[in-house]
Amino acid sequence: MSSKIYVGNLPYSVTNESLQSNFGEFGDVTSAKVMMDRDTGRSKGFGFVEMASPEMAQAAINGLNGQSVDGRSIVVNLARPMEPRGASDGYRGGRSSY
Structure with a gap:
């Protein structure tokens, strides 16, 4: 089991600290990062937390999932591995319209 946690539906007021x-x-907690929009500098509303052990991660998930933070019910679960991104040129394998 992983010790990396996804935290979603965060209010924009939440900081790394x-x-x-x-x-x-x-x-x-070994790391805590709120994901920021690089253009606006504003929170994207989700982040990742890494705990020192899988047991601590599970305790945090059990304790915080669904809890209210500044009026928003946060989503807390194990982070899924990042999926590989497609080609950066926008090609998706479909037929062109021209």
């Missing part, structure tokens, strides 16, 4: 603080109640 507040995310780390909230998850720190369930064990040692």
Whole structure:
């Protein structure tokens, strides 16, 4: 089992520090990162937290999934591995319209 956690439906007010603080109640947090939009500098509304052990990660998931943070019910579950991205030229293998 992994110790990396996906946290979704975050209010825009959540920072890396507040995310780390909230998850720190369930064990040692090795990293906490709110994903930011590179154009606007504003939160994308989700982030990732890595706990020191899978047991701590599961405790955090059990304790925080569905909890209200600034009026929003957050989603907390194990992070899925990143899927490979397609070609960067936009080609998807379909027929062209021209």
